[in-house]
Amino acid sequence: MKAIFNPGTSKKALTLMDNIVYSTVKDLEGxxxxxxxxxLLQNGNSEMRAAVGEDDPKEDHTPKPALVWIPGGGWKGCDKNLMLGEMTEFANAGYVVVSIYYRSSAEGHYPDQLIDVKTAIRFVRAHAAEFEIDPDRIGIFGRSAGGHLAAAAAMNQDGFDSEECSGYSSKVQACCDMFGPVDIPALMEVEEKKFSDPNFRWHKVEETHGGCLLGGDPATMKERGAMASPVNMVNPGMCPIQILHGxxxxxxxxxxxxxxxxxxxxDAGMEDKVDYYVIPGAGHGTREFFQDATKELQIAFFDRYLK
Incomplete structure (x- = not known):
């Protein structure tokens, strides 16, 4: 069989650059x-560049807005690329998706995780030209524990900044929090009610996800958890935030x-800064959050503030 096939050129190629070191820190043992x-980005034809030394002439390398993805996993550590397959729609929509690993609760206690996130944001700005990023248009999103950290970063508060890439801002312009535990003491209280159940996986507050994140004296965990909760960080400098929860x-x-x-x-008078969607029947990270319609909702939100 012989035929003429014309697929067109509307879709741009995606390139993945992996294992880029953005910070060197110390774990809990030093x-x-x-x-x-x-x-992950639309970066032209990378294999063509490697083979023939030039790119597809149709490619456009104009700087793009970036989205920093914060994985979940109960703050226990999660491979940065575990959900990267679900990010292609965002890259195809013209965003540079930056997925990060941050210190797990076994490697650091809060605020180490927020420090890592803010360091990654500054690193992205410092290397914006290298990754075809517009440094003035950076959003952040995450699920579960990553939603908590994304929401905390979205508050754009001073502090929690390391010396790495210190000449750059760690502020973000938009955030999507997917079912993040943004009130840690409230989460602990929900879990405490189940301690009497012999089949429940935890029986002490220090064993819970939040307890492992905070570390230290169990007697002060709720007090310290309150300071680590985005519900107590709301301020006029926060960026617009989209919240999705089942x-x-x-x-x-x-x-x-x-x-x-x-x-x-x-209550702070900033209702214009929040879009809150409750998804009926959805559980914790169930497939409703990864439907095309959900991603279209997220992309439309980011487009409003980053494009």
Whole structure:
């Protein structure tokens, strides 16, 4: 068989750059630890450049807005690329997706994780030209524990900055928090009610995800957890935030987390800075969050503030 096939040229090629060291820190035992990120973007025909020394002439290398992806996993550590396959829609929409690894709760206690996130944001700005990023248009998004850290970074508060890439800002212009535990003491109280169940996986507050994140004296965990909770960080300098949460979440009940964050923002007179969507029937990270319609909603939100 012989035929003429014309696929057109509307779709741009994606390139993945992996294992880029953005920070060197120490773990809880004082050992050096390299933190890495990956970058997914429309970057022309990378294999063509390697083979013939030039790019497809149709490619456009204009700087793009970036989205920093913060993985979840209960702050226990999660491969930065585990959900990267779900990020292609954002890259195809013209965003540079930067997915990061941050210190797990076994490698550092809060605020180490927020420090890592803010360092990654500054690194992205410092290397914006290398990754075809517009440094003035950086958003952040994450799920579960990553949603908590994304929301904390979205508050754009001073502090929690390391000396790495110190000449650059760690502020972001838009955020999407997907079912993040943004009120840590409330999460602990939900879990404490289950301690009497012999089949429950935890029986002490220090064993919980939040307890492992905070470390230290169990007697002060709730007090310190309150300071680590975005519900208590709301301020006029925060960026616009989109919140997505299922009303059937058994791990992070919506009324104990996202509902409280939304109400805090509204009470502060900044309802114009928050879009809050409750997804009926959705659990903790169930497939409703990765449907095309959900991603279209997220992309439309980021487009509003970053394009």
């Amino acid at each position: 050992n050096p630890l390299e933190l890495k990120l990956s970058v 009303d059937n979440d058994p791990l992070v009940p919506v009324e104990d987390s996202s509902e409280r964050l939304y109400q805090k923002i509204v």
